[in-house]
Amino acid sequence: MGGKREVDSAAEKYVLGGLWRFAAVRLLLGILLLMVGDFAFSATVDEMKATWRAERGDGARGVFTAESLSCSREVCFWYGMFRPGGDPHEKAVTVELRGVDEDSLSTGDSVPALDVGSPDFVHMAGGSPDWGGPVVAGFVVVFTGGMGTGAIGWVLWRVHRTRPSRASRRRELKGYGSSAVRDFLNRDRWGWSAWPGRSTVRGKMARSWGRTAAAVFILIPLGAVTASQCAVWFAGRDEASSVESVVGSWPLVLMAVMATVAIQVLRLVLVRPRMWVADDEIVIWDGLLLWKALRIPRTGIAAVRQGSGPGRRQNEEAAYLTPFGDEVNLVLRMRDAVPLPARRLRWGNWFWVMLSSSGDESRPTIPQRGRPVRELWLRVKAPRRVAIDLDRWLADEETSPPPRFAPDDHAYHGRVRTHHGVGSTRLKIKGRLAQPVLAEFVNDGSGTLTASLRRAEFGRGIPVVSCGPGAPPAAIVLDDRWVTDEALTNRFLHVEAEGPWTVTIGGPERARPFTRSATGHGPEVLTYEGPPGIAVLTSPDGESHEVHLRGPDLAGLYGRKPVASAGGLGRGPAGGSSVPSLSTFAVPSGSVLQIRADRTEWRIDVTPLDQADVDSLRRSGPEDEMTVPPTGHVRPFEGSIAGDRAAVVRYLGPPGRVLFRGEGGFGLVRLDATLVPLRTLAPPAGEQAVELRSHSLVQVTGGPGTWSMQEAHTATVSRPSKGDELQHAPSRT
Known part of the structure; x- marks a missing residue:
């Protein structure tokens, strides 16, 4: 297979192109080009001096004896022995002969030559000077010097461009004291005085020791090479001209710059950043990038996120609090842009700006004075735990929304309308209904009673109830939103039965109250009067059921959708006993439950939240003393979780994105x-x-079917425990 492979070509193209975007790579390349140009300039000066002396005929005379002819690209040069003065007793040196036609000599011929001061060649006496060597050396000087200067100039210009406007920097200067002594004595300037005394959240800022050591090991040989070049240049040129001295002095400037960078690297190693979380603020002290401690009030933080901040919006400023551009793992997002007490770009601080510059404008840079930021990108140890603790610390300050279950004057409160009939009849319910109403059906006939709610007198309706002969009264909630989103002045209830029946319409006070447990048969409406808890509705016969959760005014808290539903499971394998159908859902205090179950018995049990929530139990006692109910409890979720029925889940992972998959209406x-x-x-x-x-507490609504949740911001996802898998496995298996 001939030629270069496409993979290798693409790698060479994109990898090298990607490296060229980094400012540090351009700076190193510029320094190397200037070094090459420095040596090329020295060679150019030697070539020009020697050629100029040859043109004037100056130099010590001697005899050149030809020994070999070397040719390359149609250009040939004679090499041989040169003896100063032609004395055979003088020590001969091997040099090149210039100013002679290659065809005019043969091996062993001796011709007079001049020593023009170059250690590499002599010139034939009376021959024409060769200016090709000085021209080539001069071109190398111009090319390498220009490219090196351009690369370094690009880096300096890019660092300069990262600075905010002069007006912004002047406004930031107001944060400094009126004197250097006052700034020096500022308590936020030093880590020991900025320490708030204790930290609510244990969090340590981390930096890459590998990259720090790499920077140190790169600077040491670079400084050594620069120092050796200065020593070789000036030690070997006692008679150097002023032009050569000026050109050769740039390594001294480079050494001074490298000294400031070395000081910054030493400060990087010795001065470690700190982060403390007080009762009402986060304190970040970084003596390398910030001139004093950064204090962020709790009310100024909008969110905490684990990872590298994929949610950053365009044109929003963000800042790295890590000088090497390490992979960050924690993001603090502010409600408003805040200024940072950043150090000035002096005494080597530009070095960190250069390292963080990668040519990608969408990536943040290190803090700079006068540039407010909306996000801080940090690198901490144990980022998952720190993100969870910080998010919980933020949530403790948040105030809960006003209670939605305050007593409400229902339009039918204290009013009861009773309708009697025989057989099939259409009942007209007049007037606007500001809230849904409760309807109770009693079937005194010998057949099945069915009822549907219609918008018009004729047409298709929405089935609302079905009860057989001799069944207990069936209670339901009639809601106009089942048939239309418009406000109705009249609606029709179509009743079909084989005998007498009674329909009673009233307000929510007619619902049956309960506190911890209740049993029933068929459709019913209940009022929960206990504390907030986790309810489990069980149908022992495995029949289907639905639960609609409503407020005290009978308005649906989950809209038209049920909070939980279960399909009919029937009997178990081999005609065994029936498999119970279960539904788990959260019940606020004072809520109204509408249970829709056709001709089946059911039981509901509520466990108070402080007993059913693993997170609440962790706050109240040791982990080995926790006793969580087997069914009515909050399922903890960290990594991944799955189920086949409605459930209440407590997310214990870090704040971030979660992938939810629901099949079957979840x-x-x-x-x-x-x-x-x-x-x-x-x-x-x-x-x-x-x-x-x-x-966060979340309710998985709907069913039947399967659902799952998985953290999308982490690479590794924990697997549910074996007991959890068995408990929440599909009921048929």
Whole structure:
């Protein structure tokens, strides 16, 4: 296979092109080119002096004896022995002969020559001077010097461009004291005095020791090469001209620059950054990048995120708090742009700006004075734990929304309308209904009673209830939103039965109250009067059921969708006993539960949240003393979790993106501390990515089917425990 492979060509093209974008690579290349240009300039000066003396005929005379002819690209040169003065007793040296035609000599011929002061060649007496060597050397000087100067100039210009405007820097100067002594004595300037005394969250800022050591080992040989070049240049040129001395003095400037950079690297090794979390602020002290401690109030932080900040918006400023551009693992997002007490670009601080510059304008740079930022990118130890603790620290300050379950004057409060009928009848319910109403059906006939809610007198309706002969009264909630989103002045309830029946319409006070447990048969409406808790609805016969959660005014908290539903499972394998169908959901205090179950018995049990939540138990006692109910509990989620029915989940991972997959109508709703639904995170629509804060409570709604959640911001995902898999496995298996 001939030629270069496409993979190698692409790697050479893109890898080298990617390295060229980094300012440090351009700076090193510029220094190397200047070194090459320095030596080329020395050779050019020697060539020009020797050629000029040859043209004037100056130099010590001697005899050149030809020994060999060397040719390359149609140009030939004679090499041989040169004896000064032609004395055979003088020591001969091997040199090149210039100013002679290669065809005019043969091996062994001797011709008079001049020593023009070059250690590499002599010139034939009376021959024409050769200016080709000085021209080539001069071209190398111009090329390498120009390229090296351009590369270094590009770096300096780029560092200069990163500086904010002069007006911004002047405004930032107001943060300094009126005198250097006052700034020196500022308590936030030193780490020991900026320490708040204790830290609520244990977090340590980290820096790459490998990159720090690499910088040190790179600077040492670079400084040694520069020093040796200065020594060789000046030691070997006692009679150097002023032009040569000026050109050769640039290594001294480079040594001074490298000395300041070495001091910065030493400060990087010795001065370690610190981060403390007080009761109401985060304190960050970094003696390398910040001239004093940075204090961020808790109210000024919008979010904490683990990772490298993929949510950064365009044209928003962000700052690295790591000089080498290490891979960051924690992002602090501010509510408003805040200025940073950054150091000036003096005494080597430009070096860190250069290292963080990669040619990508979308990436942040290190802190600079006068440039407010919206995000701080940090590198900490144990980033997952720190992100979780910081997010929880932020959540402790947040105030809960006002209670939505305050007593409300229902339009039918204290009013009861009773309708009697026989057979099939259409009931007209007049007037606007500001809130849904509760309807109770009693079937006194010998057949099955069915009812549907219609918008018009004729047409298709929405089935609302079905109860057989001799069944207990069936209670449901009639809501106009089942048939239309418009406000209705009239609606029709179509009842079909084989005998007499009774329909009673009233307000929410007619719902049956309960505190911890309740049993029933068929459709019913309950009022929960206990503390917020986790409810489990069980159908022993494995029949299907739905649970709609409503407020005290009977308005649906989850809209038209049920908070939980279960399909009919029937009997177990080999005709065994029936497999119970279960649904788990959160119940706020004072809520109304509408249970829709056709001709089946059910039981509901509620476990208070402080007993059902693993996170609450961790706060109240040791982990070995926790006793979580086997069914009515909050499922902890960290890494990944899955299930086949509705559940209440506590997210214990770091704040970030979570991938939710729901099959069969499952959705995801965020809950507050009192289990009131806040907002829908993921409607029933397959696979979706949602943002979750640490220790968030969420309700997986809907069913039947399967659902799963997985952290999308981490590379490794923990697997659910074996017991958890067995407990939440599909009920048929």
